[in-house]
Amino acid sequence: DTGVSQDPRHKITKRGQNVTFRCDPISEHNRLYWYRQTLGQGPEFLTYFQNEAQLEKSRLLSDRFSAERPKGSFSTLEIQRTEQGDSAMYLCASSLVKAGELFFGEGSRLTVL
C-alpha cells in the first residue's frame, strides 16, 4: 500500500495524558499537512511541513500541540495534557506540489475521557 498511513487509528485516553500520532506520507511527497475534524464539521487546518520545515501553524494549534517531521519523512503530532475538547479525528495528508491534490490518510480518532 503506497497511500498515506496513520497510526494509531483509534486512541482512548484520560484527560491530562499525552498522546502521539504518527503519519507516513506517500514517499515522494514533500508536503505534509495535519488537519482536525470534529463531528459534522469540515477538516480544519492545523499545520504543514515542506520537507522537514514546519512552515505554518494555525492558531488552533495551542502550545499543548507539537508537530515534527524529522528528516522530511514521517511526521508526529503530539498533544500534551489532553482535554476533552481535543476529542476529534486527526487527519494527515500529503502532496507533491503546492496547491496540488492532497492525499489523505484514514485518520486517527482521539477520544479523551
Add this chain to the structure above:
Amino acid sequence: AQKVTQAQTEISVVEKEDVTLDCVYETRDTTYYLFWYKQPPSGELVFLIRRNSFDEQNEISGRYSWNFQKSTSSFNFTITASQVVDSAVYFCALSETNQGGKLIFGQGTELSVKP
C-alpha cells in the same frame, strides 16, 4: 480572508434523481484552486476534482459534473442519476497559491441516496 460555504447541510434524494451540491467561496487572490472531496462512511477523504481559477470550463466525469462560475464565486457539483453508493459527505475546498497549498474546507453536505 478565505472562506468556503456549503449552505446545504443535508440532502436526501431517491436513487436515479439528479442532485446539485452548492459551494460558494471567498478569496482575495486572483490565483487559487478549488476542490471537491468525498468522505464516505468509512471516513477517508477521496479526491474528486481540482480546478484552477483561470479555467472556467465546466467538467464532466461520468455521472459527475462541475460548474465553476467566477462571477458568482461558486463551484457547484452535480451528480446525475444518483446511486446509493453516492451516499457520503461531500466537501468543497479552496487553496490559495500564497498559502502553501493548504486547503480550507467548507462544512460539508451530507448526501443520502435512498433506494
